[in-house]
Amino acid sequence: MLKMKNLSKVYRTHMIETHALRGLDIHVREGEFVAVTGPSGSGKTTFLNIAGLLEDFTAGEFHLDGIDVRGMNDASRSKLRNEKIGFIFQGFNLMPDLNLFDNVDVPLRYRGFDAAERKRRIDGALGRVGLSSRMKHYPSELSGGQQQRVAIARALAGSPRLLLADEPTGNLDSLMARGVMELLEEIHGQGTTIVMVSHDPELAARAQRNVHIVDGQVTDFDEEPRFEPPPRHEQPSAAPANVT
Amino acid sequence: MFRYNLWLAAISLKRNPVLTALMIAAIGLGIGMAMTSYTVLSTMSGNPLAYKNDLVRRVQLDNWGAEQPYNEPNEPPELMSYRDVTNLLEKSDVQYRAASYPNFLPIEPAQRELQPYMLNVLFATGDFFPVFEPPFRFGNGWGKAEDANATRVVVLGHETNEKVFGGANSVGKKVRLGGEDYTVVGVLHEWDPKPKPYHVSNGAFGGVEHVFVPFKIGIEKELTSSSNNSCWESPADDDDSSGYAAWLASDCVWLDFTVQVKNADQVAEYRRFLDNYVTEEKKAGRFPRKLNNRLYSISEWFEAQNVVSRDARTQVWLAFAFLLVCLINTVGLLLAKFMGKSPEIGLRRAVGASKPQVFAQFLTESAVVGVAGGMLGLGLSLLGLLALRTLYAGTSNERLANMDWSLVAVTMAVALVASLLAGLYPTWRACQVQPATQLKTQ
Numbered sequence: 001m002l003k004m005k006n007l008s009k010v011y012r013t014h015m016i017e018t019h020a021l022r023g024l025d026i027h028v029r030e031g032e033f034v035a036v037t038g039p040s041g042s043g044k045t046t047f048l049n050i051a052g053l054l055e056d057f058t059a060g061e062f063h064l065d066g067i068d069v070r071g072m073n074d075a076s077r078s079k080l081r082n083e084k085i086g087f088i089f090q091g092f093n094l095m096p097d098l099n100l101f102d103n104v105d106v107p108l109r110y111r112g113f114d115a116a117e118r119k120r121r122i123d124g125a126l127g128r129v130g131l132s133s134r135m136k137h138y139p140s141e142l143s144g145g146q147q148q149r150v151a152i153a154r155a156l157a158g159s160p161r162l163l164l165a166d167e168p169t170g171n172l173d174s175l176m177a178r179g180v181m182e183l184l185e186e187i188h189g190q191g192t193t194i195v196m197v198s199h200d201p202e203l204a205a206r207a208q209r210n211v212h213i214v215d216g217q218v219t220d221f222d223e224e225p226r227f228e229p230p231p232r233h234e235q236p237s238a239a240p241a242n243v244t
Numbered sequence: 245m246f247r248y249n250l251w252l253a254a255i256s257l258k259r260n261p262v263l264t265a266l267m268i269a270a271i272g273l274g275i276g277m278a279m280t281s282y283t284v285l286s287t288m289s290g291n292p293l294a295y296k297n298d299l300v301r302r303v304q305l306d307n308w309g310a311e312q313p314y315n316e317p318n319e320p321p322e323l324m325s326y327r328d329v330t331n332l333l334e335k336s337d338v339q340y341r342a343a344s345y346p347n348f349l350p351i352e353p354a355q356r357e358l359q360p361y362m363l364n365v366l367f368a369t370g371d372f373f374p375v376f377e378p379p380f381r382f383g384n385g386w387g388k389a390e391d392a393n394a395t396r397v398v399v400l401g402h403e404t405n406e407k408v409f410g411g412a413n414s415v416g417k418k419v420r421l422g423g424e425d426y427t428v429v430g431v432l433h434e435w436d437p438k439p440k441p442y443h444v445s446n447g448a449f450g451g452v453e454h455v456f457v458p459f460k461i462g463i464e465k466e467l468t469s470s471s472n473n474s475c476w477e478s479p480a481d482d483d484d485s486s487g488y489a490a491w492l493a494s495d496c497v498w499l500d501f502t503v504q505v506k507n508a509d510q511v512a513e514y515r516r517f518l519d520n521y522v523t524e525e526k527k528a529g530r531f532p533r534k535l536n537n538r539l540y541s542i543s544e545w546f547e548a549q550n551v552v553s554r555d556a557r558t559q560v561w562l563a564f565a566f567l568l569v570c571l572i573n574t575v576g577l578l579l580a581k582f583m584g585k586s587p588e589i590g591l592r593r594a595v596g597a598s599k600p601q602v603f604a605q606f607l608t609e610s611a612v613v614g615v616a617g618g619m620l621g622l623g624l625s626l627l628g629l630l631a632l633r634t635l636y637a638g639t640s641n642e643r644l645a646n647m648d649w650s651l652v653a654v655t656m657a658v659a660l661v662a663s664l665l666a667g668l669y670p671t672w673r674a675c676q677v678q679p680a681t682q683l684k685t686q
Binding site: 045049052054055074075078079081082083087093095097098106107109110111154158 | 245248255256259587588590591592593594595596597598599600601678679680
């Protein structure tokens with residue numbers, strides 16, 4: 001699903017050069033749930049941004065779902081991002097002026113679905129995270145955990161092959177964090193590949209496989225998943241146990 | 245996506261009502277000022293006969309005195325003497341020859357409830373109608389026979405026909421002017437050419453006359469022009485001619501004279517004819533100045549007569565400069581607004597929006613601001629024109645301050661283009677937002 005080989009990323013200003021990634025090698029197979037850990041400034045987020053096609057890399061190889069993304073133009077990268085990747089951010093990144101329905105609708109608008117298809121997908125995605133009854137509410141009317149569930153619904157609505165989560169529980173208390181993790185596990189159980197960046201060892205331990213990055217290089221990783229990935233099947237629309 | 249972008253624009257604009265109001269006000273004020281000035285200028289610089297500018301020619305002969313020109317540096321009079329007009333009416337071979345001058349006659353309506361009142365009358369040759377083409381509602385003008393015989397016929401303007409005949413077809417009916425009965429041969433629709441293509445002396449923007457009667461009748465009644473009568477020497481007053489006869493024989497100028505040629509080639513031919521005419525007259529002791537005839541098209545004539553003042557042009561430049569300042573202000577406001585939406589832009593880019601899609605979204609928002617600003621500007625333009633009409637009430641300039649539908653369309657188009665231009669840079673900047681940076685920093 002995601003294969004990076006000898007990948008490097010250098011940020012340059014006229015004064016200094018910063019090597020964020022140095023010859024990073026990583027291979028995430030389809031259906032895996034991988035946690036990327038490492039100290040602050042180790043290059044975790046840079047890795048995730050490159051994996052999500054939000055940033056370009058300086059050198060190396062990167063194949064996403066078998067597609068070589070090197071040299072791709074903006075339009076192609078945007079299309080690939082829209083069709084194959086879902087994002088979950090630490091800060092939720094919901095739009096405060098849009099209700100839940102319209103927030104989840106955002107990626108679908110760029111996909112070119114008709115209104116009926118969009119509604120079907122939004123209903124399904126909000127149903128999966130247990131927020132069907134609140135689709136006319138605004139983000140400010142929800143708790144942090146609920147907002148992150150909306151963000152997850154938005155990421156899932158387009159049926160992505162790969163879910164990228166950047167510290168998804170970083171802004172939540174432990175109870176809400178546990179609920180969100182259970183939801184991610186359920187989504188993974190339904191066959192979605194997940195790559196999660198976290199500095200929390202306890203959360204990382206819940207992933208199938210851990211990759212540890214220090215100074216832009218993978219220093220420690222599990223060769224094989226600690227437990228078998230589940231078989232991929234159709235995503236149900238039923239809501240899991242509600243979490244506030 | 246356009247409807248989605250419109251909807252997003254509406255939400256975005258509602259979110260910051262003060263900022264939105266400032267942007268709309270900036271564009272509205274600029275548009276209002278610019279379009280008020282432009283409306284006045286466009287009315288001033290119009291040419292009602294533009295469609296036959298190559299055929300209609302205003303005739304000017306320099307019969308002024310040798311000591312100094314009629315107008316500096318060496319401009320001939322814009323009007324003609326009776327003597328030259330009658331000669332040119334008889335001798336030249338062009339399609340139409342329109343001589344005219346304005347004055348007044350009292351009208352005595354048949355209805356008892358209407359008191360006699362004074363009318364603005366244009367004494368004109370029958371060719372006036374095919375040259376200037378006033379739109380007829382009923383009937384027509386008159387022909388050469390009526391001109392030659394000073395037949396008492398009249399063409400009524402729309403307003404007079406409404407007042408005297410209640411707007412009915414009055415062709416064939418009698419109307420009493422200056423103590424005589426005239427037969428109505430034609431009635432005009434509303435006709436309001438601006439500037440007046442046949443007379444600019446004492447204001448090119450006065451309304452057209454109420455009625456039109458044959459040129460020769462005015463001469464029979466010994467009327468001069470109520471507008472402009474200019475002489476470089478006093479009319480002779482001797483045994484041969486005195487009073488009105490002396491006036492007619494003099495070189496005093498007071499008549500408008502316009503011709504229409506059959507085709508553009510005939511203009512040069514007519515110019516030669518005029519030069520020959522003046523050369524012959526010189527032999528008789530007239531035309532002391534060097535040959536200095538003019539045969540302007542109507543637009544050239546308006547230009548030469550300074551129908552559009554330099555002040556009006558300057559005012560328009562200043563108003564558009566003000567619009568530019570307003571637009572620069574709007575650029576700043578839009579930039580602040582769009583940069584404030586960097587997290588949203590980052591998110592949209594992350595979930596699959598391409599740069600062109602983000603560009604379209606924010607340019608749509610600029611366009612919505614432009615349309616709203618245009619509507620405000622239109623309202624302000626109408627208010628500005630109303631203020632000008634109030635300021636110039638009773639003068640011919642009052643009639644300049646009118647906006648028509650084409651100018652409404654121009655106003656909206658200018659507002660839209662202006663706002664899109666103002667939105668280009670902020671929108672471009674919005675597209676440069678790095679999603680990765682915004683998503684982490686939110």
